[in-house]
Amino acid sequence: xxxxxxxxxxxxxxxxxxxxxxxxxxxxxxxxxxxxxxxxxxxxxxxxxxxxxxxxxxxxxxxxxxxxxxxxxxxxxxxxxxxxxxxxxxxxxxxxxxxxxxxxxxxxxxxxxxxxxxxxxxxxxxxxxxxxxxxxxxxxxxxxxxxxxxxxxxxxxxxxxxxxxxxxxxxxxxxxxxxxxxxxxxxxxxxxxxxxxxxxxxxxxxxxxxxxxxxxxxxxxxxxxxxxxxxxxxxxxxxxxxxxxxxxxxxxxxxxxxxxxxxxxxxxxxxxxxxxxxxxxxxxxxxxxxxxxxxxxxxxxxxxxxxxxxxxxxxxxxxxxxxxxxxxxxxxxxxxxxxxxxxxxxxxxxxxxxxxxxxxxxxxxxxxxxxxxxxxxxxxxxx
Numbered sequence: 001x002x003x004x005x006x007x008x009x010x011x012x013x014x015x016x017x018x019x020x021x022x023x024x025x026x027x028x029x030x031x032x033x034x035x036x037x038x039x040x041x042x043x044x045x046x047x048x049x050x051x052x053x054x055x056x057x058x059x060x061x062x063x064x065x066x067x068x069x070x071x072x073x074x075x076x077x078x079x080x081x082x083x084x085x086x087x088x089x090x091x092x093x094x095x096x097x098x099x100x101x102x103x104x105x106x107x108x109x110x111x112x113x114x115x116x117x118x119x120x121x122x123x124x125x126x127x128x129x130x131x132x133x134x135x136x137x138x139x140x141x142x143x144x145x146x147x148x149x150x151x152x153x154x155x156x157x158x159x160x161x162x163x164x165x166x167x168x169x170x171x172x173x174x175x176x177x178x179x180x181x182x183x184x185x186x187x188x189x190x191x192x193x194x195x196x197x198x199x200x201x202x203x204x205x206x207x208x209x210x211x212x213x214x215x216x217x218x219x220x221x222x223x224x225x226x227x228x229x230x231x232x233x234x235x236x237x238x239x240x241x242x243x244x245x246x247x248x249x250x251x252x253x254x255x256x257x258x259x260x261x262x263x264x265x266x267x268x269x270x271x272x273x274x275x276x277x278x279x280x281x282x283x284x285x286x287x288x289x290x291x292x293x294x295x296x297x298x299x300x301x302x303x304x305x306x307x308x309x310x311x312x313x314x315x316x317x318x319x320x321x322x323x324x325x326x327x328x329x330x331x332x333x334x335x336x337x338x339x340x341x342x343x344x345x346x347x348x349x350x351x352x353x354x355x356x357x358x359x360x361x362x363x364x365x366x367x368x369x370x371x372x373x374x375x376x377x378x379x380x381x382x383x
Contacts, residue, residue, distance in 0.1 A: 017137035020124050023117040025066040025295075026375070030124055030141045037065065040122055040141035041103070048103040048142050063293045063316075070115035070124060082114045082125050091123055091142070101142055105129060112137060118358075118377075121145065175201045182211065191215040204235050210243040217252045225253070226261055233265045241267075241277055242304055249283045275331050278357055278364050280304065286366055286378035292316055298376045300368075302329055308338065312374060325370075327351075338368065 021031030029037045038054040057065075073080045073094070081094040087108050091100045100123070112126040124141040178201055182194035192215045198208040209232040216225035229247055232240055244266045247253055256262040263269050272278035279302055290297030293316035302308045310325040327340040336355040341347045355368035360379060367377040 022067040040143040073114040282380040285381040
């Protein structure tokens with residue numbers, strides 16, 4: 001009886017071998033062949049039972065579900081592995097060897113490939129099985145649940161770090177006045193003198209060292225500018241990295257950009273270690289390449305003054321929707337929190353959205369979710 005039920009459930013796949021088409025980027029389903037949308041099996045007590053529910057879908061539904069190429073689980077970077085013993089499929093976490101799930105097929109099977117989505121919350125396995133006297137390839141997928149990922153899905157409403165219990169000391173009025181005067185000083189020698197007056201009050205002031213190096217480049221003193229930046233690179237000031245990153249792309253230092261000493265001082269060739277450097281290290285410019293009717297084009301720019309601009313552009317069947325956003329950002333633990341204020345209204349937690357860093361080969365990707373409607377993963381734009 002059980003074999004008869006399975007045969008009825010799997011009749012649509014009798015005609016030919018199935019191929020796995022990827023996981024939806026906006027919902028839980030997966031794609032089999034080019035037109036069959038299936039619901040992955042839920043895991044209960046480390047086991048899955050039954051057969052998936054699949055339906056033929058039109059091209060517009062498939063486009064709306066935005067199926068993404070899966071990550072094949074092979075080699076040293078694989079998270080999951082699958083084995084078959086008779087008709088029992090077992091999926092484990094490869095490194096630890098810990099079981100994830102078991103599932104029983106209607107007959108003996110042989111594993112072909114294992115896939116996972118980019119957040120490791122869904123697993124698909126292709127396998128061979130004999131049906132109607134012939135060996136065919138089938139696809140089965142499992143839903144581990146949103147909270148089961150090795151790389152957890154981004155929280156659209158990230159937790160907020162409570163304010164420090166010790167109040168921030170008030171700014172030194174003499175320092176504030178000196179900085180304001182230095183920012184208004186003419187270029188050249190007068191600017192250097194004004195910023196050195198800032199250093200006399202606040203030894204190692206990061207902005208002062210950056211501005212002095214800028215002025216030295218303007219005065220055609222590249223060796224002095226490089227020495228100033230090197231001193232800034234050795235600073236223990238928390239904001240020193242912000243000004244070093246600013247120097248990476250400032251036009252004043254264009255003639256030094258190929259100098260190995262300059263690149264070392266400003267960290268141009270090293271991988272970011274702090275979340276600030278990971279976010280701003282390439283100038284704060286991020287992008288996602290769009291595809292018509294599938295994935296929007298994203299241009300996301302973060303600035304040192306903690307403001308950002310976001311442009312979401314979708315193109316489909318001749319229609320173009322271009323949506324700009326702007327607001328402020330802050331670092332909160334491992335989150336980058338975006339605040340999108342509504343004009344004339346007080347900002348609340350409902351106006352905040354979360355981004356998280358994720359690995360993308362040898363570089364960082366930034367995945368953001370803004371409400372329920374906008375989700376994207378951007379890569380840094382190298383200038």
